[in-house]
Amino acid sequence: MTVTADEDLGSLIEGVVALPEDPDYLRCSPWNTAVEVAPRMVVFPRSASDVAATVRHAGAVGATVAVAATGHGALPVGPESILVHTGDMTDVAVDVLGRTARVGAGASWQHVLDAATPHGLAPLCGSAPSVGVVGFLTGGGIGPLVRTFGLSSDHVRSFEVVTGTGEILQVSPERHGDLFWGLRGGKATLGIVTAVEIDLPELPEFYGGAIYFDGDYAENVLRAWSQWCPGLPESVSTSVALLQAPDAPEAPPALAGRFVIAVRFAAVGDRGEALDLLTPIRAVAPALLDAVEVLPYAAIGAVHADPPHPMPVYEDHALLSGLPEEAVCELLRLAGPRAGSLQALVEVRQLGGAYARWPRQRSAFCHRDAAFAVTTIGIPVPELAEQVRGHAAAVLQALGPWSTGRQLPNFAPASDPSRLARCYDDDTLYQLAALAERYDPDGVLRAGQVARYVF
Structure with a gap:
């Protein structure tokens, strides 16, 4: 079904659609208040299906889609974009025996700490528990115990992700392995992550x-x-x-x-x-x-x-x-x-x-x-x-x-292509950009910190 009016998206999803004149629109203000976030509308999805419908809608109306949760790594969002704000998707399910957790797209690390630490399990969060889980992991993730456990994204088991065509994929080393490679470090380049499964080391x-x-x-x-x-x-x-x-x-x-x-x-x-x-x-x-x-x-x-x-x-x-x-x-x-x-x-x-x-x-x-x-x-x-x-x-x-002349994706966020080029070696940047062409051929997700061809 093709939709041409932003107001009609609300009839297709369970979540909230907020236009600039709506009170819920103000919820998109990021943690970093120095960043101007003023999209054409804000969608607060409740499921991956809501996100997929929003992406398809954006493609139909010629808009791009940006994504945010806590806004610690916020980048400017203007009226050319629809902002998917995942703050209502905060479910955390801990498998104590398996020492894993499935985490919703809008959860902060504090949500995971609250669910896992009573069982002696240690979510490998960043320095601030208020940071969002998904944005942290898609940027690699350097936490207070990084020299002991390595990158937090090295402990990801699987993702649920919505691609630029509005398809919902379950991603793991065995399924869509190219996306599993790229989502761990590629930030928002390859899709909107709606859930992630992570390992939880035992460390009371x-x-x-x-x-x-x-x-x-x-x-x-x-x-x-x-x-x-x-x-x-x-x-x-x-x-x-x-x-x-x-x-x-x-x-x-x-x-x-x-x-x-x-x-x-x-x-x-x-x-x-x-x-x-x-x-x-x-x-x-x-x-x-x-x-x-x-x-x-x-x-x-x-x-x-x-x-x-x-x-x-x-x-x-x-x-x-x-x-x-x-x-x-x-x-x-x-x-x-x-x-x-x-x-x-x-x-x-x-x-x-x-x-x-x-x-x-x-x-x-x-x-x-x-x-x-x-x-x-x-x-x-x-x-x-x-x-x-x-x-x-x-x-x-x-x-x-x-200086090595390089940077890490989660620090000093920016959408400047020259800055992104410092986050990756040439081969990795080329592969990320090629994967983006495959999974987002119309550039619907080309907003914010996404890899592009810069050569």
């Missing part, structure tokens, strides 16, 4: 959290951290953050309004070994707050303590081949406590370990050889937006001698 607790030091010790801490990282076993994942803590009620009193440097630490296995491994960092300087302890896995979000509430952010990102003394000096020069940094946070994550190894089922995720990932996050209030962006670029430019 871990030893981790963060140690916060006053910014006056930033040079000592950052230098010690960079020298400490190469000797760490795979049982440990860590990052360091130069952080301008907000002077706000939600900030711990010891940190509020201060420039601090935080060492994040998450270890599995023997607690005594983990204690010994962390001792050199604890000895560098007196801590303002030492929040590293044995934690239930349900508290995994405490490692990074990312802000839970919507806010405007501008993010930039690069991968590094190493972090030598010269790179540490450049970081401190531009983002240290006396640099007048315009970034709320500059973070460096150690990679390697299980992250660097290919899983049995290969994926479209690239750049497993990177040693570190650096991310800048600024608050682009109108009067400072350009300065924030310029300063972020300056930080990454200063690290240029150690």
Whole structure:
């Protein structure tokens, strides 16, 4: 059935269709409030069939389809697009004996943590449990335990996905293996994921959290951290953050309004070994707050303590081949406590370990050889937006001698083709674009972060 009027779509689906004048339309506002999201209409589906009907409708009316859940990785959406907002599809079904979960497209990691952790099972989420599961997994997924378990997308068993032609497919290594390869790393290129099945490692607790030091010790801490990282076993994942803590009620009193440097630490296995491994960092300087302890896995979000509430952010990102003394000096020069940094946070994550190894089922995720990932996050209030962006670029430019020239799909999201080209090697980008031509021949899903031919 061909539909030509947006208003008629509501008669074909169980979910809600919201036009700009409808109250439900405001629900499409993303977590990153700096991003303008103003589609021609918003569809809140309740099933894969609703999504498929929406995609077919978009093809009939000449619109593209964008997709969103929590909006952490939001990109601009304009009136040429219909936005599929999956926020009503939050079902989580845990198979305790099989140690798996089937997760709806709109679920956040907090939904999965709530369902799985009472059984001693550990969803391999990102640093913020409020992030959506599907967007995180289709970008690869780097969590607080990435060196131990590898990419979270390496633990995906299957997808349910709607293609650009409105077909609903069950995707696994055995069925539509080309899509299974591309959906793990290809973001929104190959379809709209409506459900995903993931493995759940057994891990009731871990030893981790963060140690916060006053910014006056930033040079000592950052230098010690960079020298400490190469000797760490795979049982440990860590990052360091130069952080301008907000002077706000939600900030711990010891940190509020201060420039601090935080060492994040998450270890599995023997607690005594983990204690010994962390001792050199604890000895560098007196801590303002030492929040590293044995934690239930349900508290995994405490490692990074990312802000839970919507806010405007501008993010930039690069991968590094190493972090030598010269790179540490450049970081401190531009983002240290006396640099007048315009970034709320500059973070460096150690990679390697299980992250660097290919899983049995290969994926479209690239750049497993990177040693570190650096991310800048600024608050682009109108009067400072350009300065924030310029300063972020300056930080990454200063690290240029150690940059691989590449990026990861889930960091600093953008639809710019040149940025996408940095997320993949040439062969992978070519294969993703070719698969998009096969599964979305009319370009209905060509909105947002999707691979295209750029050569």
